[in-house]
Amino acid sequence: xxxxxxxxxxxxxxxxxxxxxxxxxxxxxxxxxxxxxxxxxxxxxxxxxxxxxxxxxxxxxxxxxxxxxxxxxxxxxxxxxxxxxxxxxxxxxxxxxxxxxxxxxxxxxxxxxx
Amino acid sequence: xxxxxxxxxxxxxxxxxxxxxxxxxxxxxxxxxxxxxxxxxxxxxxxxxxxxxxxxxxxxxxxxxxxxxxxxxxxxxxxxxxxxxxxxxxxxxxxxxxxxxxxxxxxxxxxxx
Numbered sequence: 001x002x003x004x005x006x007x008x009x010x011x012x013x014x015x016x017x018x019x020x021x022x023x024x025x026x027x028x029x030x031x032x033x034x035x036x037x038x039x040x041x042x043x044x045x046x047x048x049x050x051x052x053x054x055x056x057x058x059x060x061x062x063x064x065x066x067x068x069x070x071x072x073x074x075x076x077x078x079x080x081x082x083x084x085x086x087x088x089x090x091x092x093x094x095x096x097x098x099x100x101x102x103x104x105x106x107x108x109x110x111x112x113x114x
Numbered sequence: 115x116x117x118x119x120x121x122x123x124x125x126x127x128x129x130x131x132x133x134x135x136x137x138x139x140x141x142x143x144x145x146x147x148x149x150x151x152x153x154x155x156x157x158x159x160x161x162x163x164x165x166x167x168x169x170x171x172x173x174x175x176x177x178x179x180x181x182x183x184x185x186x187x188x189x190x191x192x193x194x195x196x197x198x199x200x201x202x203x204x205x206x207x208x209x210x211x212x213x214x215x216x217x218x219x220x221x222x223x224x225x226x227x
Contacts, residue, residue, distance in 0.1 A: 034215065036218075041220070042220050043220040043221050044206075046215045046216075046217070089156050091156075100164075100210075100216075101147065101162060101170055101172065102216060103159070107155070
């Protein structure tokens with residue numbers, strides 16, 4: 001079945017450091033890929049998305065490129081801020097009403113220190 | 115423009131009881147999905163409702179059931195609660211079709227004693 005795997009363990013960075021959170025997926029078709037962010041005590045917010053191979057999603061300084069050849073969708077940011085501290089989830093979803101479910105990775109906790 | 119709203123925010127139940135959680139989708143959205151998020155895990159898909167019918171279901175037992183109303187709001191019902199049902203339950207809404215992103219509510223925290 002379809003699955004999403006994120007890098008293990010929490011990530012701790014100093015402010016202005018470069019961020020990479022790895023995400024790889026296994027899928028039988030050609031899904032759309034998403035990054036969601038969850039702040040403490042809140043639900044998930046869509047951070048960015050890409051709907052086909054080689055698309056680059058970007059938002060708030062974060063970006064990720066849909067790499068079909070490596071089945072990856074790694075999240076990057078050039079300079080993190082303390083306010084970026086949150087849990088980040090990679091997810092996939094097929095288009096169309098009949099395939100609406102999101103399949104999530106296990107999440108990566110990001111902590112940014114001043 | 116109100117986003118996805120869920121009620122209640124927190125709920126405490128005991129084993130064997132039944133619970134109903136509620137969700138109002140974002141204005142203009144017609145599809146509602148429910149997810150269970152155990153502590154420290156990613157959300158797991160329970161089911162999705164569209165046009166008042168269950169359109170897709172994840173790997174959850176029949177104790178989990180739902181309903182969608184004509185105004186697109188939805189309920190999640192869980193019978194015979196188990197300790198393992200303790201989790202954050204998230205509702206997400208979207209427009210049917212294509213790659214429309216799902217918008218999430220803040221969830222209902224269910225604790226089973």
